[in-house]
Amino acid sequence: MLDLRISLESLPKLAKGATLTVELSALVLVTAAILSIPVAFALNARRGWISRAAEAYVMLFRGTPAMIQIFLVYYGTSQFAWFRESVFWPVFREPYWCAVVALGLNGAAYTGNILAGAIRAVPSGTIEAGRALGLDWFKLQRFIVIPQAVRIGFPAYTNEVIQTVKATSLASTITLIELTGSAQMLVNDTYAPYEVFLAAAGMYLAITFCLAAIFHRIEQRLYRAGCDPAAQNLKVAVEA
Amino acid sequence: MFDTLITYRVQLLTGAGLTILVAVASLALATAIGMIGAIGKLHGPRSARGLLGIYTTVMRGIPDLVVILLIYFGGTVTLSKLRGSYFEVEPFTAGVFALGMISGAYMTEVFRGAIQAVPKGQIEAAKALGLRPLALFFLVVVPQAWRIALPGFGNQWLILLKHTSLISVVGLEELMRKSVIVAGATQQPFTIYSATAVSYLVMTILSMRALKRFERRLERGYGR
Numbered sequence: 001m002l003d004l005r006i007s008l009e010s011l012p013k014l015a016k017g018a019t020l021t022v023e024l025s026a027l028v029l030v031t032a033a034i035l036s037i038p039v040a041f042a043l044n045a046r047r048g049w050i051s052r053a054a055e056a057y058v059m060l061f062r063g064t065p066a067m068i069q070i071f072l073v074y075y076g077t078s079q080f081a082w083f084r085e086s087v088f089w090p091v092f093r094e095p096y097w098c099a100v101v102a103l104g105l106n107g108a109a110y111t112g113n114i115l116a117g118a119i120r121a122v123p124s125g126t127i128e129a130g131r132a133l134g135l136d137w138f139k140l141q142r143f144i145v146i147p148q149a150v151r152i153g154f155p156a157y158t159n160e161v162i163q164t165v166k167a168t169s170l171a172s173t174i175t176l177i178e179l180t181g182s183a184q185m186l187v188n189d190t191y192a193p194y195e196v197f198l199a200a201a202g203m204y205l206a207i208t209f210c211l212a213a214i215f216h217r218i219e220q221r222l223y224r225a226g227c228d229p230a231a232q233n234l235k236v237a238v239e240a
Numbered sequence: 241m242f243d244t245l246i247t248y249r250v251q252l253l254t255g256a257g258l259t260i261l262v263a264v265a266s267l268a269l270a271t272a273i274g275m276i277g278a279i280g281k282l283h284g285p286r287s288a289r290g291l292l293g294i295y296t297t298v299m300r301g302i303p304d305l306v307v308i309l310l311i312y313f314g315g316t317v318t319l320s321k322l323r324g325s326y327f328e329v330e331p332f333t334a335g336v337f338a339l340g341m342i343s344g345a346y347m348t349e350v351f352r353g354a355i356q357a358v359p360k361g362q363i364e365a366a367k368a369l370g371l372r373p374l375a376l377f378f379l380v381v382v383p384q385a386w387r388i389a390l391p392g393f394g395n396q397w398l399i400l401l402k403h404t405s406l407i408s409v410v411g412l413e414e415l416m417r418k419s420v421i422v423a424g425a426t427q428q429p430f431t432i433y434s435a436t437a438v439s440y441l442v443m444t445i446l447s448m449r450a451l452k453r454f455e456r457r458l459e460r461g462y463g464r
Contacts, residue, residue, distance in 0.1 A: 059445075063441045063444035064441050068419075072434065076433045078429065079428055168303075170406075173409060180247045180309070193448055197309055197310035201298075205375040208302075223258055
């Protein structure tokens with residue numbers, strides 16, 4: 001029934017797509033991680049309009065499909081002549097950078113939300129202790145809040161990383177030949193959907209399993225004696 | 241800008257209607273799979289538990305888009321072979337099946353956790369009262385597990401609503417596909433895709449409100 005020869009023959013071509021998938025995922029994750037920090041602080045900001053703006057941003061990106069976000073960035077921006085003549089155009093003309101921008105902004109909303117929740121879960125006693133020691137705001141965040149928040153939010157973040165890898169498959173809808181895109185092209189050539197798509201699915205599984213294993217290792221390192229937030233009943237719920 | 245939207249409102253609204261229909265159908269399938277899966281994982285024979293473990297792990301590790309493509313193109317090949325002539329699977333059927341299978345994997349875990357969270361004493365009491373297994377499950381376990389499962393269940397609904405857009409790739413004319421068509425016809429992609437994004441946002445926000453209400457209703461009698 002299944003012609004495994006076709007699956008095996010498709011592997012080298014799929015591997016090329018898989019490298020692009022990994023590359024995109026890495027770029028998107030880094031972008032999202034950097035942007036998530038201001039998003040998280042804005043979400044927890046005491047000033048109403050700052051936190052409301054951040055909430056609107058998060059709602060916008062979590063409440064709409066990632067696909068429409070990618071289409072808006074890639075196709076949508078070409079509607080305006082002034083934008084096509086602007087300095088941004090070399091970036092927004094390329095599907096590659098559009099995918100990174102759209103998925104990066106999307107990831108920043110999810111990751112920012114996780115980080116904000118984690119920051120709120122940091123025990124207030126430790127912050128008070130930091131203040132009593134005379135730490136300024138920046139040092140308080142750097143040495144007290146962030147290290148604990150990272151540990152609290154880590155399990156939820158691991159989940160977010162896996163979702164990001166899967167989300168890069170959407171880049172295939174704007175002509176990028178990453179893993180899903182290259183599988184689609186191979187199916188057009190061979191007309192063997194099971195063999196090729198199952199091989200691609202296997203590759204995604206390999207990538208997500210490796211990442212899960214790596215993050216599990218990091219988690220264990222983070223939770224060395226005395227640092228386990230689970231022991232202190234601090235958890236951040238994993239949300240969509 | 242707005243006149244384009246008014247001109248194509250029927251197109252976009254029928255698309256939105258189909259989006260909701262696909263999401264509801266997928267949710268129904270996912271719920272059924274999730275319930276059977278959860279019971280199988282908790283009380284099934286060792287082999288069933290093993291298979292369900294593989295199912296939930298695999299489904300959560302691969303992109304939805306790949307599953308949709310696999311079922312759509314794979315289904316077309318299989319059914320064409322069975323019928324002896326070319327037969328194309330309906331994008332609707334393939335999409336609902338794919339999304340239902342994926343969400344069913346997440347739902348299995350949601351329901352399993354919820355069933356496990358029902359206090360043991362409740363089940364012992366039901367057994368002491370002489371309830372049969374089916375009555376015990378539907379009269380004692382489900383009403384209590386439902387409350388615990390609702391946040392996870394609602395989350396899956398919100399995800400499904402957004403992921404229906406992926407079925408546009410195999411040609412189902414739901415909101416996403418309709419907006420691609422309209423964007424092409426009008427040459428105003430930003431206007432159209434923004435309107436589409438807002439439509440999805442409205443559906444999400446309304447769903448979230450309804451879910452919040454529902455959650456609060458189920459919290460009655462739990463002292464919150």
